Amino acid sequence: MIKHLEKVPVINKLKQRLFTDWIKPSQLKQAGILNMNKRNVDYIARYNDRSAYPLVDNKLKTKLVLKEYEVSSPKLLEVITEQHEIKGFRELVQKLDGFAIKPAKGSGGKGILVITGRDGDAFVKPSGSKVDLADIQRHLSNILAGLYSLGGSPDVAVVESLVRCEPMLANYSYQGVPDIRIVAFKGYPVMAMLRLSTQASDGKANLHQGAVGVGLDICTGEALHAVQFDRSIEHHPDTGQPLNAIKIDDWQKLLVMASRCFEATNLGYMGVDIVIDEEHGPLLLELNARPGLAIQMANGTGLLPRLRAVEALRRPHFTAEERVAWSMAHLGAASKPLSQPATEIEASEPVAVGA
Amino acid sequence: MSRHSKTPFYIATLMLILLGIALAVLRNQSMGVPWLPGVQQPVWLVEARIDYQAWGEPVTVSLNVPDNAPGFATLSEQAASPGYGFAITEHKGDRRAEWTIREADGPQTLYFKTRLIPADSAPSPVASTKTPVPTQIFLEEPRATAALTLIDEAGSRSSTPTSLARELIALLNSPKPDQNTQLLLSDTSKIDTLYQLLNYANTPARIAEGLVLEDARRAQTLQPYLQIFDSGTWVTFNPRTGEQGVPSNTLLWRQQSGSLLDVTGGSDSQVHFSMLRQTIPALQVVRAEADSNNLGALSLYQLPVEQQSMFRMLLLLPFGALVVCLMRIIVGIKTSGTFMPVLIAVAFVQTSLLPGIAAFISVVTLGLLMRGYLSSLNLLLVSRISTLIVLVIFITVGISVIGYQMGFATGMTVTFFPMIILAWTIERVSILWEEEGAHEVLVQGGGSLLVAVIAYLVMSSPLAEHLSFNFPELHLVVLGAILLLGQYTGYKLTELRRFSPVRKYL
Numbered sequence: 001m002i003k004h005l006e007k008v009p010v011i012n013k014l015k016q017r018l019f020t021d022w023i024k025p026s027q028l029k030q031a032g033i034l035n036m037n038k039r040n041v042d043y044i045a046r047y048n049d050r051s052a053y054p055l056v057d058n059k060l061k062t063k064l065v066l067k068e069y070e071v072s073s074p075k076l077l078e079v080i081t082e083q084h085e086i087k088g089f090r091e092l093v094q095k096l097d098g099f100a101i102k103p104a105k106g107s108g109g110k111g112i113l114v115i116t117g118r119d120g121d122a123f124v125k126p127s128g129s130k131v132d133l134a135d136i137q138r139h140l141s142n143i144l145a146g147l148y149s150l151g152g153s154p155d156v157a158v159v160e161s162l163v164r165c166e167p168m169l170a171n172y173s174y175q176g177v178p179d180i181r182i183v184a185f186k187g188y189p190v191m192a193m194l195r196l197s198t199q200a201s202d203g204k205a206n207l208h209q210g211a212v213g214v215g216l217d218i219c220t221g222e223a224l225h226a227v228q229f230d231r232s233i234e235h236h237p238d239t240g241q242p243l244n245a246i247k248i249d250d251w252q253k254l255l256v257m258a259s260r261c262f263e264a265t266n267l268g269y270m271g272v273d274i275v276i277d278e279e280h281g282p283l284l285l286e287l288n289a290r291p292g293l294a295i296q297m298a299n300g301t302g303l304l305p306r307l308r309a310v311e312a313l314r315r316p317h318f319t320a321e322e323r324v325a326w327s328m329a330h331l332g333a334a335s336k337p338l339s340q341p342a343t344e345i346e347a348s349e350p351v352a353v354g355a
Numbered sequence: 356m357s358r359h360s361k362t363p364f365y366i367a368t369l370m371l372i373l374l375g376i377a378l379a380v381l382r383n384q385s386m387g388v389p390w391l392p393g394v395q396q397p398v399w400l401v402e403a404r405i406d407y408q409a410w411g412e413p414v415t416v417s418l419n420v421p422d423n424a425p426g427f428a429t430l431s432e433q434a435a436s437p438g439y440g441f442a443i444t445e446h447k448g449d450r451r452a453e454w455t456i457r458e459a460d461g462p463q464t465l466y467f468k469t470r471l472i473p474a475d476s477a478p479s480p481v482a483s484t485k486t487p488v489p490t491q492i493f494l495e496e497p498r499a500t501a502a503l504t505l506i507d508e509a510g511s512r513s514s515t516p517t518s519l520a521r522e523l524i525a526l527l528n529s530p531k532p533d534q535n536t537q538l539l540l541s542d543t544s545k546i547d548t549l550y551q552l553l554n555y556a557n558t559p560a561r562i563a564e565g566l567v568l569e570d571a572r573r574a575q576t577l578q579p580y581l582q583i584f585d586s587g588t589w590v591t592f593n594p595r596t597g598e599q600g601v602p603s604n605t606l607l608w609r610q611q612s613g614s615l616l617d618v619t620g621g622s623d624s625q626v627h628f629s630m631l632r633q634t635i636p637a638l639q640v641v642r643a644e645a646d647s648n649n650l651g652a653l654s655l656y657q658l659p660v661e662q663q664s665m666f667r668m669l670l671l672l673p674f675g676a677l678v679v680c681l682m683r684i685i686v687g688i689k690t691s692g693t694f695m696p697v698l699i700a701v702a703f704v705q706t707s708l709l710p711g712i713a714a715f716i717s718v719v720t721l722g723l724l725m726r727g728y729l730s731s732l733n734l735l736l737v738s739r740i741s742t743l744i745v746l747v748i749f750i751t752v753g754i755s756v757i758g759y760q761m762g763f764a765t766g767m768t769v770t771f772f773p774m775i776i777l778a779w780t781i782e783r784v785s786i787l788w789e790e791e792g793a794h795e796v797l798v799q800g801g802g803s804l805l806v807a808v809i810a811y812l813v814m815s816s817p818l819a820e821h822l823s824f825n826f827p828e829l830h831l832v833v834l835g836a837i838l839l840l841g842q843y844t845g846y847k848l849t850e851l852r853r854f855s856p857v858r859k860y861l
Contacts, residue, residue, distance in 0.1 A: 025846050031854075031860060031861055033846075035850050110790060230856060232856055296854070
């Protein structure tokens with residue numbers, strides 16, 4: 001019934017979307033927007049070795065490998081690999097207040113169950129709703145059966161300690177933990193954004209589900225623009241917080257973390273998802289070998305000029321720190337005044353080639 | 356990873372496409388497979404009827420039959436003659452139909468039927484390697500002098516055997532014939548006179564017999580035609596008009612010297628011709644010709660009919676795949692399951708569109724309702740999908756039976772849908788609904804259905820079916836196109852909308 005009431009505005013919106021919101025390919029090119037086909041052919045297929053995929057598609061493996069490269073991630077509590085182990089889950093969580101259950105091979109945040117606390121026998125989700133043990137066991141069973149894994153292959157469930165988000169950032173987000181997505185190309189952080197969950201995204205930090213993306217200056221970690229569903233916004237739709245004042249602390253440390261993932265995985269083009277824990281500082285959540293394109297909308301600029309600048313580097317830097325320093329010097333928004341966005345692209349290209 | 360040069364790839368793809376087109380053109384040109392479906396080809400059905408009186412002895416009847424008649428291609432030949440043995444024999448270029456029987460008495464009738472296609476490009480007359488020797492003609496006086504005078508007169512106005520023949524025909528046909536002509540024609544027919552004159556002038560000449568083809572004519576007889584040998588080929592003249600060449604409606608039944616009809620063991624033999632113009636699908640012609648043609652070996656018509664119908668469907672799939680590629684790579688429509696739309700489109704081809712869509716949507720909707728209950732049962736994934744498969748089969752049986760009881764035979768068509776695909780579709784849609792909400796279900800479900808409908812429209816078009824089956828090599832072109840699409844790195848149509856806010860930052 002609700003649907004019927006909404007019908008008329010929906011049609012109007014559809015009309016507007018169908019006929020007015022278009023852009024010429026030449027304009028997109030001018031803005032250097034990377035598109036899906038080009039990303040797949042020219043970046044993912046060319047720079048991401050297929051043999052490295054299992055590493056990033058499996059959160060457990062990612063975690064273990066990155067540990068060796070001094071990239072910390074949320075504490076691993078338990079791995080559930082067999083259906084019969086599910087029965088013992090009650091003993092396992094006896095002492096725990098909060099934890100997160102993740103399918104090791106899940107993608108796009110699917111199948112992640114976060115428990116923030118207890119209420120008697122029930123478990124409390126970030127939204128405040130409660131689930132009981134049977135629900136969690138069913139969820140675990142689904143994970144093991146491969147419901148959330150790529151291609152439906154059997155999976156394992158990873159239980160991690162709960163990330164308690166740094167309060168300053170948590171204020172911006174509705175329910176879920178905000179995370180920072182950094183796109184690293186050949187180990188150079190090229191673009192970053194903060195992802196804030198919303199009511200529409202059901203507490204998940206997934207942009208296509210309606211999370212807010214806030215573009216971050218790769219040089220300073222300061223907010224640039226914010227978008228929801230690829231459309232500009234000024235304030236968080238649920239918390240009402242202005243989104244332009246955000247600044248991430250310890251920015252360089254985050255970038256170095258992202259950069260190190262390149263050595264660990266050898267993936268040329270990837271998305272690095274980092275959360276900032278109240279206690280432990282930045283923690284790596286997961287890696288993504290097929291990072292989305294919405295980050296460009298959040299930054300208000302295209303990836304292509306930056307990717308080309310990195311490709312044009314004659315002598316790549318060997319340490320994460322050097323790469324981050326180069327990125328901060330050349331790819332930041334500082335050299336491109338936001339008051340004159342028109343010159344942004346032209347300014348960046350010669351710099352890129354010169355570098 | 357190293358950056359390969361794309362040039363060899365593009366060259367290979369281009370060659371693939373060119374090869375496909377070249378083979379198709381070759382098939383079209385050499386075998387006459389039409390580009391468009393439903394092309395009709397006129398065919399002449401010519402029937403020779405032989406009547407004779409048998410003497411009650413062993414009988415051999417031998418009829419000269421067309422062999423490489425200029426302007427025509429033989430499609431089929433058959434004889435109707437109960438009790439007779441029949442064979443086509445060929446001896447020194449003389450092609451004959453031969454009937455034999457141990458004993459026959461009284462009036463006998465034999466039929467020889469041939470179906471001929473007018474060929475656009477007349478097969479080049481068999482170029483004789485050696486020039487035939489003119490027949491020796493002996494003429495008595497005063498005919499010899501008259502003949503020489505005529506030959507001199509015509510010879511002075513001509514330069515080649517062809518022009519000589521033309522001039523002689525003109526002389527014999529002149530409205531006011533001179534004395535020599537009158538003398539020659541007094542006791543010999545015009546065609547025989549020409550035959551004698553030309554051979555007398557040392558020009559190889561022969562008498563051919565032709566049939567003027569007119570629709571639905573009966574009891575026709577053969578007309579004589581004059582053929583002279585000039586620079587390697589036989590040139591045909593109509594002795595009555597002097598017209599050079601074979602008219603398009605004339606079938607040269609007999610070209611070789613030799614009798615038209617021989618009957619041993621009988622008498623009073625006669626041969627009459629009747630003819631009929633038919634049109635048959637050009638494809639049928641091709642199929643009949645395929646056996647005798649080299650390229651026919653590459654044709655799918657060589658396969659047993661059962662396999663043919665299977666390939667008919669199978670060969671349409673690449674077009675569906677191409678549609679999916681276009682829709683996903685160029686347009687950017689989201690579908691649930693990459694090739695699910697093609698499989699649904701294949702089912703639509705069997706069910707026809709509207710009943711297909713209705714059946715598909717009702718099965719998926721019912722399945723989703725049942726899946727809603729399943730998700731609360733806490734089943735393992737494999738058994739949940741298996742349950743769904745069983746349920747989907749129940750649903751299709753239910754729809755079929757209820758539809759049949761209500762008098763809709765279309766309800767039965769639901770069985771054409773691939774059950775496993777339906778079960779997976781329901782599962783995927785259900786998860787999509789739980790995780791991403793109804794909006795995403797509508798986007799992906801609608802996208803899948805849209806792509807399925809477009810793929811159906813392409814695959815069910817008579818042209819696609821015709822081309823895919825009769826020109827299997829065109830699939831090389833489809834393959835090339837798909838390979839090239841795989842290299843497309845430009846913007847998708849939907850991205851032009853998605854990224855439109857970028858305008859602000861320009």
